[in-house]
Amino acid sequence: MKVVQLGPYPPPHGGVQTNLVAIREYLRRSGHTCDAVNLTRFRRENSDGVYYPESAGALMRLLWRLPADILHLHFGGDLTPRLLGLAQFCGMIPGRRTVLTFHSGGYPGSPAGKSAAPGTLRGFVMRRLDGVIAVNQEIAALFVRFGVPAARIRTILPFTVQPPDRNLPLPERLAGFLANHRPSLLTVGLLEPEYDLAMQIDAMEAILRRYPDAGLVIVGAGSLEEALRRQIESKPYAAHILLYGDMPHAVTLRAMLACDMLLRTTLYDGDSVSVREALYIGTPVIATDNGMRPPGVHLIPAGDPSRLCGAVAAVHEGGAIRQAPAGDGQENVRAVLRFYEELLDGPTRSESQYRRG
Numbered sequence: 001m002k003v004v005q006l007g008p009y010p011p012p013h014g015g016v017q018t019n020l021v022a023i024r025e026y027l028r029r030s031g032h033t034c035d036a037v038n039l040t041r042f043r044r045e046n047s048d049g050v051y052y053p054e055s056a057g058a059l060m061r062l063l064w065r066l067p068a069d070i071l072h073l074h075f076g077g078d079l080t081p082r083l084l085g086l087a088q089f090c091g092m093i094p095g096r097r098t099v100l101t102f103h104s105g106g107y108p109g110s111p112a113g114k115s116a117a118p119g120t121l122r123g124f125v126m127r128r129l130d131g132v133i134a135v136n137q138e139i140a141a142l143f144v145r146f147g148v149p150a151a152r153i154r155t156i157l158p159f160t161v162q163p164p165d166r167n168l169p170l171p172e173r174l175a176g177f178l179a180n181h182r183p184s185l186l187t188v189g190l191l192e193p194e195y196d197l198a199m200q201i202d203a204m205e206a207i208l209r210r211y212p213d214a215g216l217v218i219v220g221a222g223s224l225e226e227a228l229r230r231q232i233e234s235k236p237y238a239a240h241i242l243l244y245g246d247m248p249h250a251v252t253l254r255a256m257l258a259c260d261m262l263l264r265t266t267l268y269d270g271d272s273v274s275v276r277e278a279l280y281i282g283t284p285v286i287a288t289d290n291g292m293r294p295p296g297v298h299l300i301p302a303g304d305p306s307r308l309c310g311a312v313a314a315v316h317e318g319g320a321i322r323q324a325p326a327g328d329g330q331e332n333v334r335a336v337l338r339f340y341e342e343l344l345d346g347p348t349r350s351e352s353q354y355r356r357g
Contacts, residue, residue: 001069002034003024003033003071004068004070005020005072005074006039006090007038008020008076009038009040009050011042012222015272015274016158018159018273020074021249022159022160024036030337033067037053038050038053039059060089063089069096069344070096071090071097072100073087073090074103075087075101075102077107079102087125087128087129088125097343098130098131099339100133101156102132102134103135105138105270105271105272108139116142116145117147118145123147126147127147131152132154134154136270136292139155140153140155154335154339157271157332159280160333161253161276161277162250163253163328164253164254165254166257168250170255178258181214182211183215183316184217185200185207185214185215186216186259186262188247189219189272190222191218191224191228192222194269195265195267195269198228199303199308200263200265202305203309204216205237207312211312214240215240215241216240216242218241219245219255220245221246228243253277256274256281257283261286261316262285262286264288265287265288267302275294284298286300286312287299288300288301
């Protein structure tokens with residue numbers, strides 16, 4: 001099987017990037033060919049089957065010449081005309097099946113999501129795809145509102161977990177910080193406004209009154225890095241906050257294992273990969289209640305530092321015993337591969353009837 005993954009390719013190591021790479025690595029380990037095409041403005045030299053086209057024209061030429069049975073698109077955020085145009089173009093290339101994973105967990109509840117209907121341009125494009133993958137039930141229902149037949153919809157969680165390598169040494173800077181700070185709080189994500197990281201930094205004042213040795217590790221990269229750094233430096237407790245930067249995924253999982261809890265405070269969020277990963281390896285999670293958190297998460301309202309402080313105390317003093325991971329962490333990516341196989345066993349586009357409508 002020859003597959004091409006299209007979406008944001010790390011760095012940074014966000015949730016969509018991690019899912020794309022996990023599928024690619026699993027396919028290659030299983031003996032399949034899987035290239036990747038980066039769709040962000042980030043540029044590197046093409047190497048090891050990872051491509052960085054410099055323009056829309058270059059992307060179209062690349063997709064036309066790359067051998068592929070499956071083109072797998074990964075979209076987050078909004079369904080912009082640019083992304084819809086790309087999906088439509090992929091659907092026109094002969095001999096390919098086109099699959100879309102839509103990662104934007106908050107989109108169904110947005111004004112754009114609430115206007116979903118078969119008669120929209122979005123609905124037209126979605127129905128021309130061979131298959132769609134929803135990362136939660138709300139997105140699956142969104143596809144139905146767009147008129148996508150249920151037989152072409154799969155709900156597959158967007159995470160796979162390689163159990164953390166306990167022998168993997170933590171980076172020296174992180175290891176030194178954790179050695180001197182307990183409880184240790186970890187937050188993983190992009191440094192963007194929707195993650196409400198400034199609130200976490202402010203909340204540390206009350207957390208430190210209760211736990212003078214506490215520490216907060218912020219992992220990720222993004223547009224707010226310098227603003228967050230200035231905010232941290234302005235605090236008398238700056239030594240208790242480590243703005244680490246971007247971190248390879250394997251090291252992030254090892255850090256989750258080493259820390260006492262994961263924080264996911266958001267103003268807009270979907271089904272977070274880092275939340276799923278932390279729960280899988282047994283790390284307690286405190287997260288903003290967005291209506292779609294998995295069981296086991298300690299929920300708090302958005303933008304409430306006092307409730308965050310209370311949740312940290314409840315988790316730290318609750319004495320929860322970490323459970324061993326269930327399964328091998330690869331169940332979801334195996335489901336993606338099965339979906340590919342089903343699509344390749346089905347009719348070709350020229351034989352299919354649904355595209356006529």
